[in-house]
Amino acid sequence: MSWLGVLLLGMALxxxxxxxxxxxxxxxxxxxxxxxxxxxxxxxxxxxxxxxLAVIVLVVLAWGQSVTRGFGRGxxxxxxxxxxxxxxxxxxxxxxxxxxxxxxxxxxxxxxxPVLEGLSADRFLLAAGAFALQLSSGNVxxxxxxxxxxxxxxxxxxxxxxxxxxxxxxxxxxxxxxxxGLGLAGELxxxxxxxxxxxxxxxxxxSSPGExxxxxxxxxxxxxxxxxxxxxxxxxxxxxx
Numbered sequence: 001m002s003w004l005g006v007l008l009l010g011m012a013l014x015x016x017x018x019x020x021x022x023x024x025x026x027x028x029x030x031x032x033x034x035x036x037x038x039x040x041x042x043x044x045x046x047x048x049x050x051x052x053l054a055v056i057v058l059v060v061l062a063w064g065q066s067v068t069r070g071f072g073r074g075x076x077x078x079x080x081x082x083x084x085x086x087x088x089x090x091x092x093x094x095x096x097x098x099x100x101x102x103x104x105x106x107x108x109x110x111x112x113x114p115v116l117e118g119l120s121a122d123r124f125l126l127a128a129g130a131f132a133l134q135l136s137s138g139n140v141x142x143x144x145x146x147x148x149x150x151x152x153x154x155x156x157x158x159x160x161x162x163x164x165x166x167x168x169x170x171x172x173x174x175x176x177x178x179x180x181g182l183g184l185a186g187e188l189x190x191x192x193x194x195x196x197x198x199x200x201x202x203x204x205x206x207s208s209p210g211e212x213x214x215x216x217x218x219x220x221x222x223x224x225x226x227x228x229x230x231x232x233x234x235x236x237x238x239x240x241x
Contacts, residue, residue: 028064
C-alpha cells in the first residue's frame with residue numbers, strides 16, 4: 001500500500017499545484033518532487049522502492065501533462081485513461097510494496113492524537129492520499145468527464161443567466177471529504193444526508209426562471225458532475241476499507 005499512497009499523494013499534489021499556479025510543467029514537477037520526498041520520509045529506499053518511485057514519477061508527470069492538455073484543446077479522455085492506468089498499477093502492485101517505515105513511522109509512533117494513534121505508516125500514506133484526492137483532483141476528474149461526455153454548462157454560451165452555479169468548486173471538495181470521513185466512521189446514513197443536502201441546495205438553481213428548453217441541460221450537467229464527484233469519494237472509501 002505504500003507505493004499506492006505515494007502515487008495518490010503525488011497526483012493529488014499535482015492537481016493542487018495546478019489550481020494555484022497552472023504554469024507549464026510546474027504542477028507535475030511539484031507533484032513528482034513531493035512524491036520523491038514523501039517516499040524518502042517513509043523509508044522507501046530499497047532497490048524495488050527506487051524502481052517503483054521512478055515509475056510513480058513518470059505517471060505523475062504524465063498525469064499533469066495530460067490534464068493540462070485535456071483542459072485545453074487536447075482529448076479529455078486521455079488523462080482519464082492515465083488515471084485508470086495509475087490506479088490499476090498501484091492496486092496491482094500493492095502486494096509487492098514493502099511496509100513504510102523511516103521518519104514517518106517514527107513520527108506516527110510519537111503522535112498522541114487519538115485519530116492517528118496506532119496507525120501504521122502504510123495506512124497513513126493511503127489515507128492521506130485518498131483525502132488529498134478529494135480536494136482538487138475530484139474537481140479535475142469531474143471537469144474531464146463533463147468535457148469527455150460533452151456535458152457542458154449551458155450557461156457558458158449565454159443560454160442561461162451567467163451565474164447559475166455558485167460555489168461548486170468549493171462544495172465539491174467539502175462534500176467529498178464529508179462523505180469519505182463519514183464513511184470511514186461507519187456513518188453511511190449521515191453521508192447520504194450530505195448527498196441529499198446538496199440536492200436541496202441546488203434545487204433553486206435547477207428550478208429558477210429562464211429558458212426552459214435549457215433547464216434540462218443544466219439538470220444533466222448537475223447530475224453528471226455530482227455523480228462523478230460522489231464516485232471519487234466512494235472509490236477512495238473502497239480503497240481504505
